[in-house]
Amino acid sequence: MQLEVRDRDGKPLPQLCDDFLDQRLPVDHSRLAQSLLRLIRSGQPAAHSVHVLREGREIGSWSLDREDLETMIAAAREPDRRKPHPQPKLRLVHLSSR
Secondary structure (H helix, E strand, O other): OEEEEEOOOOOOHHHOOOOOOOOOOOOOOHHHHHHHHOOOOOOOOOEEEEEEOOOOEEEEEEEHHHHHHHHHHHHHHHOOOOOOOOOOOOOOOOOOOO
16 A cells, blocks of 8 residues: 655655555545544644555545544534523413313
8 A cells, every 4th residue: 555645735745655564454544544644744744635545546535624624514513502502482281171
């Protein structure tokens, strides 16, 4: 397998690209790329995306753009904790006696 790290313009950063042993494990290669991008960016802020390739075909990738999008989606799904939740309206039910 190959690991390709690219800058914001999509150009490979050769010093960070490498081959590694493909054990064909059942993993989410995009999440692997996400973890690797976070690790690489701690020392190489120019890294913008990580692509995992098998036999020249991309099998997983992650980018800062995707990270930002995922963060925005998660924030939109989280309920706004500042607004009070509406209280249900209680209704009185009268039972008629026979």
